Amino acid sequence: MLDVVQPRLWDIDPVQLLGRRLGAEYRPIALRATILVIFGVLAVTHAELIAHDRRPTSVDPTVTGSVATAFLLLLVGTLSTIPVPSSVPKWLLPLGETLAASLVVGALGQSADQYVPYLLIPLTTAGLTAGLGAAFACASVSSLVFVATVTVGPSRPEFNLWLWLSLFAADAGVSGWAKRVLASQRPTAEYDAAYANAHRLLSELNTVARQLSLGLDPHTLAKALVDDIHAIVPGIHTTVLVRSGGARMVPLVGEPPSDLAESVVHDAWVSADLVRRGRNGATVVAMPVLMGERVVAVVALGASSQDQNLGEDSVKACRATIAAAGPRLASALLFDDVRRLATVDERHRLAREIHDGIAQDMASVGYLIDDITATAGDDSVKSRLRGLREHLTGLVDELRLSIFDLRAGVDESVGLARTLGDYVTRVGSQAGLIVHVSTDESPHRLPVATEVELLRIVQEAVTNVRRHAEANNLWLTVVVDPPRAHVVVADDGKGLGVPRPDSIGITGMRERARRIGAVLTVRNRSQGGGVLVEVLLQPVQGATSSSQTVTDPDSVRLVSDSASETALAGRQGGGPS
Amino acid sequence: MTGAVDHIKVLLVDDHQLIREGLRRAFDRAGDVEVIGEAGTISEAMDALERLAPDVLVTDVRLPDGDGIALAERARRETPELGIVVLTMYAGDDKLFAALDAGASAFVGKNAPAEEVVAAARHAAASPRAFAAKDLGDAMQRRMNAPAGPKLSPREKEVLQLLVDGLAISQIARRLYISESTAKTHVANIYEKLGAGNRAQAVMAAVRLGLVEGREP
Numbered sequence: 001m002l003d004v005v006q007p008r009l010w011d012i013d014p015v016q017l018l019g020r021r022l023g024a025e026y027r028p029i030a031l032r033a034t035i036l037v038i039f040g041v042l043a044v045t046h047a048e049l050i051a052h053d054r055r056p057t058s059v060d061p062t063v064t065g066s067v068a069t070a071f072l073l074l075l076v077g078t079l080s081t082i083p084v085p086s087s088v089p090k091w092l093l094p095l096g097e098t099l100a101a102s103l104v105v106g107a108l109g110q111s112a113d114q115y116v117p118y119l120l121i122p123l124t125t126a127g128l129t130a131g132l133g134a135a136f137a138c139a140s141v142s143s144l145v146f147v148a149t150v151t152v153g154p155s156r157p158e159f160n161l162w163l164w165l166s167l168f169a170a171d172a173g174v175s176g177w178a179k180r181v182l183a184s185q186r187p188t189a190e191y192d193a194a195y196a197n198a199h200r201l202l203s204e205l206n207t208v209a210r211q212l213s214l215g216l217d218p219h220t221l222a223k224a225l226v227d228d229i230h231a232i233v234p235g236i237h238t239t240v241l242v243r244s245g246g247a248r249m250v251p252l253v254g255e256p257p258s259d260l261a262e263s264v265v266h267d268a269w270v271s272a273d274l275v276r277r278g279r280n281g282a283t284v285v286a287m288p289v290l291m292g293e294r295v296v297a298v299v300a301l302g303a304s305s306q307d308q309n310l311g312e313d314s315v316k317a318c319r320a321t322i323a324a325a326g327p328r329l330a331s332a333l334l335f336d337d338v339r340r341l342a343t344v345d346e347r348h349r350l351a352r353e354i355h356d357g358i359a360q361d362m363a364s365v366g367y368l369i370d371d372i373t374a375t376a377g378d379d380s381v382k383s384r385l386r387g388l389r390e391h392l393t394g395l396v397d398e399l400r401l402s403i404f405d406l407r408a409g410v411d412e413s414v415g416l417a418r419t420l421g422d423y424v425t426r427v428g429s430q431a432g433l434i435v436h437v438s439t440d441e442s443p444h445r446l447p448v449a450t451e452v453e454l455l456r457i458v459q460e461a462v463t464n465v466r467r468h469a470e471a472n473n474l475w476l477t478v479v480v481d482p483p484r485a486h487v488v489v490a491d492d493g494k495g496l497g498v499p500r501p502d503s504i505g506i507t508g509m510r511e512r513a514r515r516i517g518a519v520l521t522v523r524n525r526s527q528g529g530g531v532l533v534e535v536l537l538q539p540v541q542g543a544t545s546s547s548q549t550v551t552d553p554d555s556v557r558l559v560s561d562s563a564s565e566t567a568l569a570g571r572q573g574g575g576p577s
Numbered sequence: 578m579t580g581a582v583d584h585i586k587v588l589l590v591d592d593h594q595l596i597r598e599g600l601r602r603a604f605d606r607a608g609d610v611e612v613i614g615e616a617g618t619i620s621e622a623m624d625a626l627e628r629l630a631p632d633v634l635v636t637d638v639r640l641p642d643g644d645g646i647a648l649a650e651r652a653r654r655e656t657p658e659l660g661i662v663v664l665t666m667y668a669g670d671d672k673l674f675a676a677l678d679a680g681a682s683a684f685v686g687k688n689a690p691a692e693e694v695v696a697a698a699r700h701a702a703a704s705p706r707a708f709a710a711k712d713l714g715d716a717m718q719r720r721m722n723a724p725a726g727p728k729l730s731p732r733e734k735e736v737l738q739l740l741v742d743g744l745a746i747s748q749i750a751r752r753l754y755i756s757e758s759t760a761k762t763h764v765a766n767i768y769e770k771l772g773a774g775n776r777a778q779a780v781m782a783a784v785r786l787g788l789v790e791g792r793e794p
Contacts, residue, residue, distance in 0.1 A: 367690075374606050403667065407669075413731075
C-alpha cells in the first residue's frame with residue numbers, strides 16, 4: 001500500500017484523468033513518465049530547430065542520450081514509487097529518488113539537461129508528504145550533486161546552475177508550506193483513518209443487513225441463539241437480557257429473571273465472565289455475550305431441579321455457541337439503536353416542518369376566511385364560508401394531531417401502558433370519542449424498540465378509528481408482562497366494510513408488528529360492530545416457565561371469538577389461562 | 578393599565594407574517610382592540626413589551642429564538658397585570674398546563690377562528706390572572722382520570738417495593754443494577770411523592786395507598 005496521504009498535486013494534474021483509469025497506485029509513475037516524455041520531445045524538437053543555427057552537430061547523439069537518460073530516470077522513478085510498508089519513513093523514498101535522479105542527470109551532462117525539471121517531482125513529493133525539512137534536505141542533495149558535476153564533470157554551457165538551485169529551494173519551500181496549509185485545512189490523518197474505519201464498518205453493516213435474510217434484528221438473532229442452546233440443553237429456561245436506557249436489564253427473549261437469577265446476571269455482567277450459583281435445588285448459570293471485551297448481553301440458564309442437566313460439558317457447549325453469537329448480536333443491537341435514533345430524528349424534523357410550514361399557512365388561511373366571512377354581505381355566502389371554515393379547522397386539527405403523533409415517544413420514567421393510555425385518552429377525546437382504558441403493567445419493561453413500535457401501532461389504529469369508523473366508543477386494553485404484551489384497540493363504529501388488507505395503514509401496522517415478533521390481527525368485532533386491532537407479543541421460544549397469562553377479563557371479552565384466528569395460534573404455547 | 582381605557586392595546590408575537598396579518602385584521606374588525614406592535618422573535622417581543630407597554634401580549638408557543646411559554650412567564654413576572662394569550666399549533670395537554678403554570682390568561686389553538694383569539698384577548702385584558710381555555714375542562718378531566726394517587730414511575734415502584742421488603746439502599750442499588758446515589762435519588766423522590774419523612778412513614782403510606790404487595794417471606 002502507498003501512503004494514505006496522496007499529494008494533492010495529483011488532484012489538479014491532467015495526469016489525474018489517466019491515473020483514474022490506471023488506478024491510484026500507478027499515478028506517481030504515470031506522472032513521471034509523462035513529464036519525461038514531454039521534456040524529452042520538447043528538447044529534441046528544440047534541438048532540431050536550432051541545429052542549423054548555432055550548433056551544427058548531429059542530432060543523433062542528443063536523441064540517443066536523451067532516450068537513455070529518460071529510461072534511466074524512469075527506472076529510478078519506478079523503484080522509488082514501489083509500495084512500501086508504512087513503517088518506512090516518508091522522507092526516505094523521495095530523498096533516494098532525488099539523489100539517484102540528480103546523479104543520473106548530473107553525470108550524463110549536456111544531453112540530460114532537459115530532464116532537470118524531473119527533479120522537482122521527488123522534491124515536491126518530499127514536501128507534500130514529509131514536510132519542509134525533508135524537502136530542503138532533497139533540495140540540498142540535488143544542489144550539491146549539481147554543483148559537483150558542473151564543477152568537475154563535462155562542460156555544459158547552457159546549464160544555468162543558479163537558476164535551478166534557486167528553483168529547487170523555492171519548490172521545497174512551497175511544497176513544504178502547502179503540506180502545512182493542507183494539514184491545517186483538514187482533520188489530521190488519524191481522524192481521517194477513524195472516519196475511514198467507521199465508514200468501512202457502516203458500509204459492511206449496510207451490505208450485511210441487506211444480504212441477511214433475517215436482517216440485523218436482535219430478536220430474531222436472540223431467538224436463534226436460544227434455539228441453539230435448547231438444542232444442546234433441551235427444556236432449560238433461557239433468557240437473553242440486554243441493557244436498555246440507563247442501567248435497566250431487559251429480557252430480549254425469555255422470562256424476566258427470578259431474584260436469584262437477577263443477582264447472577266448482574267455479577268456476570270460486571271465480571272464479564274460465567275457465573276454459576278445454586279439455591280434450594282435451583283441452579284442458574286449466567287454467561288456474558290461478548291463483543292471483544294465489552295458485554296453486550298447476558299444469557300441466563302435456569303434449571304429448577306436436578307433432573308435438568310447443566311453439567312460442565314453442556315455449559316461448555318453453550319458457551320461456545322454464545323461466543324459465536326456475540327458479534328452478530330452486538331451488531332444487531334447497535335444497528336437497532338442507530339435506526340431508532342435516526343427515526344426519532346426524522347420524525348421530529350417532519351413534525352417541525354409541518355408545524356412551521358403547511359400548518360401555519362393553513363391557519364392563516366383560516367384567519368383570512370374569518371375576515372371575508374365577517375365582511376361578506378350575503379347570508380348564503382356567509383353560511384358557505386362558515387362551512388369552508390369548519391372544513392379548514394378540521395384540516396388544521398388533523399395537522400395538529402399529526403404533529404402530536406410524530407413527536408410522541410416512550411418515556412424512560414413512564415410505563416408503556418400509561419403512555420398508551422394517555423395518548424388514546426388525549427386523541428380520542430379530541431375526536432369526540434368516549435375512551436375506555438384498561439391497563440395492567442408489570443414493573444418490568446419491554447425493550448425500548450418494542451415499546452416504540454407498540455406505540456406507533458396504537459397511533460395508527462386510533463387514527464383509523466378517528467378518520468373512518470364514525471364510532472362513539474374507543475376501548476384500549478394494555479397488558480404488559482415482559483416479554484409478553486397484549487394490546488387491543490377496539491371501536492363500535494361501522495366496521496371494516498370491505499376488508500382492505502392492503503391498505504397502507506394496516507400494512508404499516510403489520511410491518512411494525514413483524515419487526516418486534518408480534519402478531520397483528522385486524523378484524524370486525526363479533527358483537528356490537530366496529531373494528532378490533534389486536535397486537536399479541538408472545539414469545540414462542542424461550543417461554544417455557546410461564547405459568548402466568550397475558551389475558552385479562554377485558555381482553556377476553558373483546559377477543560372472545562379469537563380462538564379460530566390463526567393469528568393467535570401462538571397463544572397456546574403461553575400456558576393455561 | 579395605562580393609556581386609553583376604551584382600546585385594548587395588543588402586542589402580536591408570531592414568526593409567521595401571514596398569521597400576524599390575519600390576526601391583526603381580526604383585531605381591527607373588533608373595534609375595541611388596537612394592535613400597537615408586532616414581533617417575530619422573543620428578543621423583539623421583550624423589547625416591544627418594554628417600549629410599547631401593551632395591555633395584552635398574544636404569543637405563539639414556538640418562536641425562532643425560544644419558547645413562547647418562557648416569554649409569557651417572564652412577561653408575567655415583570656408585569657403582573659399584563660394580559661397574556663398563548664396561541665399554539667401543538668395538540669398535547671402539556672402545553673396547555675405549561676401555559677397555565679406560566680401565568681397566562683388564555684390559551685387558544687391555532688385551529689380556532691380568529692374571533693376566539695379576539696375574545697381571549699378581551700378576557701385577558703379584563704382578568705389577566707384568570708386562566709381561560711376552551712379545552713381546559715376536558716384536559717382537567719383527562720388529568721384527573723389518570724391513575725389516582727402519587728404517580729410513581731415503574732422504577733420508583735420497584736424501589737418502593739424493595740424498601741418495604743426491608744432492603745438497605747446499597748442492597749437496592751445492587752438488586753436494580755443502579756449506583757447507590759441513583760438509588761438514593763429514587764428513595765428521596767419516593768419520600769417526596771408520598772409525603773414521607775422517613776422509611777417507616779413511606780412504608781405506611783405505601784401500604785395505605787395500596788402501592789405495594791405483601792410478599793411471602
